[in-house]
Amino acid sequence: MIARAVFLDRDGVLMEDANYVGQIERVRVIPGAAAALRQLREAGFKLFVVTNQSGVGRGYFPREAVDQIHEHLAQHDIRPDRYYICPHHPEDGCDCRKPKPKFFFEAAREYGVDLAHSYMIGDRPSDILAGQNAGCRTILVLTGVGRETLARNEVRPDHVASDITAAVEWILTRNASCSQA
Ligand SMILES: [Mg+2]
Numbered sequence: 001m002i003a004r005a006v007f008l009d010r011d012g013v014l015m016e017d018a019n020y021v022g023q024i025e026r027v028r029v030i031p032g033a034a035a036a037l038r039q040l041r042e043a044g045f046k047l048f049v050v051t052n053q054s055g056v057g058r059g060y061f062p063r064e065a066v067d068q069i070h071e072h073l074a075q076h077d078i079r080p081d082r083y084y085i086c087p088h089h090p091e092d093g094c095d096c097r098k099p100k101p102k103f104f105f106e107a108a109r110e111y112g113v114d115l116a117h118s119y120m121i122g123d124r125p126s127d128i129l130a131g132q133n134a135g136c137r138t139i140l141v142l143t144g145v146g147r148e149t150l151a152r153n154e155v156r157p158d159h160v161a162s163d164i165t166a167a168v169e170w171i172l173t174r175n176a177s178c179s180q181a
């Protein structure tokens, strides 16, 4: 069976982007994020967080701190099927840092995801480009640095939404009209 997925950026989408968050004390969950993920799951979507955590590669915090933050998010009912984490420094030239689509293709292989019927939600140009490079529909949210991204006008998402709640509403509305057609 073919699965559909929603790929999500973490910082600025699920929790506030506060510049290299490496301690759970600094985590601020964006209101509505847990409920939005629950709605997507109930609609049958797989949920994957794809996150660039160059704070590791820059030596700001250890790799384990990233896992601790994800355990903390789980306590706030944010439990994606999987986290895909790029820990590298932007200058490492790795093959997994967004806008590279490597993790999307990995998820597609491992979970049988149909990327053309899947979505990427993010707040930076690299999120939108990664989703497009993977062949997904893309949604720019205006939380995090989304307003700056919109103002820079460098990327063309399929949709712009005020936050994750509005983004998920748009996905589920499209979804409903597709299955009726
Ligand atoms: Mg972000």
Ligand SMILES: [Zn+2]
Binding pocket: 085, 086, 087, 088, 094, 095, 096, 097
């Ligand atoms: Zn990487």
